Amino acid sequence: MKGRLLIWLAVLVLMVSLFPVLPAAHAAPQVSLNFMVWTFAVDTIQENIKRFQQRYPNINVRLTDYNWGQFPDTIVANFVGGSNAPDVLYSSDHWLQQWAAAGWIAPLDDYFPQVKEMAKSFSQYAVEGMSYKGKIYGLPYYADPMAFFYNEAIVKKAGFSLPPSTWEELLQQAKVIKEKGLVKYPIGFGFSQQEPFSIEVFISMVYSRGGDLFDKDMNPVFDRPGSATIKAIEWVRDALRAGVLDPETLQWDGVQAGNAMRAGNQVYSISRASALWSFNNPQQSKEAGNFKIALMPGSTHQTVGFVRFYAMSSQVPKRGKDALDAAWNFLNYFGGPGPDNSYPVVRRWALDFGLGFAQMPLFRDTDILLSFGKWVDVPLLQRIGQRYSKVKQGLTPWFAQWDVFTRAELQKAYLGQQSPDQTAKNMAAKWNELKRK
Template identity: 55%
Template sequence: MVWTYAVDMIQDNINKFQATAPGVTVKLTDYNWGQYHDTVVANFVGGTGVPDILYGSDHWLQEWASAGWIVPLKDVFPKDQVDALAKDMFPYTLAGMSYKGELYGLPYYADPIAFIYNTRIYKEAGIDKAPETWEDVLEHARIIKQKGLVEYPIGFGWSQQEPFSIEIVTAMLMSRGDEFFNDKLEPTFLDANGNPIPGSTLEQHIKWVKTALDEKLMDPESLTRDGVAAGQAMMAGT
């Protein structure tokens, strides 16, 4: 069971595997990314359509492992075979697939988080360079909107069902020189008493989002659509 991404390549890998394992038949089922998590959880809870092997995300690993829906690889596969595959993988990717010291999956691919802009629209707006700060993004968006080129120049995919939402916000905080937590895992936006720190980077960022929404620079659908829909809107130039 996988989410719908490069399904032809996955089927090709299955065909190659089946050629080396006579008598074994693998049935591939794929679901849209936006519905994948909830569909898989419903199958786990209902006890029907539960796959033998499936795609998983580090976002859901703790949930699935603590519920007993998935098991460590060592419970199913020979340790030497798992170690042979894992030795060439980046440590952070293995950490993302580990829970309470146990490895639950092998990383298949990793995704970058990138913020992009439309050079054609920038040229039409008379903006000759990319934004360097989030304040630049707001100012450029104001120019683009004022010229009537795009109704909502800024767009994101922050649906509650989109697990990458937190990674997008984390990347935005890091671009401001900060993170949610310090090296001691203490929140950078709260003081020792658990009260919000005035002017924290997180507060600045929340105010940035509010400004973008209040000035109608950010598409309000940013709060309800996923990353795929946000990308499609970007490619359409809307």
């Protein structure tokens, strides 16, 4: 029966199509580690992996990079979906508590008691940013304060001898620069809703005005009338209305704000302090050498200090001792002093990209000091890091959700769709709702 045959054939095709493509079986005794990062200098990461694998030939590291803006979404999907969960991965203080509370990442000191000792060599704020319920969940990838930058050449050309020391002064300088036709939009930030840095820029604006977000019981104080938060929102709105803050800023992430700075189209920005490395790098920047760091404008000049770190997923302990050993070797090599006490990876990020670090022994590393001296005022950078930086207030298992919500609410206020007071109220309502749950 030709007819039946055809039908069976069709069914067969369906069956075959349902079978997963069998993975190629290679039976090497190696341990493999799935390493997930956000995209930044991927070729350097690859080189670091290569060196690590030369040192530990039995460990095979597979790298996947995801867009920074979508990183938490993607990682959550990977954790929930099971089949491609990472073994080791980048994380940030934004998301740590959420991931730890969900049981997706493992407390390092439960498996590697030596971490407690090692943590004593990290800056205090970095340890805070990597801790949940008294346990440490990571070793630092990099740690930076948020910093205020300006293009000194243009500021001088506009007739100012000093960078602005308050937010009002910044607005006023920017208006003069615009009026003189030096630059169309003197100010720009990475304020995209997809940009996890945007909340750090914003909180820095609140801190520098002497503001707090929460009281010590984690109740919002930012919604009180006239709070620093409300003033910061009003400031952004005013800057947009005055035409000195680029309206495209609401679509930008840090990279784009940096592009505008490097191209000389913009004078002031706020970003991770290490961004200045690329601003002052002649290979990347038209205006190399003109950029300076300054204290955050405001009354207290305080700013956010953050940490991004290497975490270990909770599937590693389930895989057994070999996997744990491999993970430790990896973490120690990438975020710790490594087998030779030389901080092979951390040091490289500092030297080649100016990334800040929390590993205190490196503060005495003369190579690093020398190389930092080429692009930044090192004593000022250290002063900002040690005297003016605070961790983000409100780091809780629900901070990540609140952050996403808040970014959209802030944009509404910047665009004038909603009053700053209402925005602060909405942010507080969301916080309380999440906290109750």
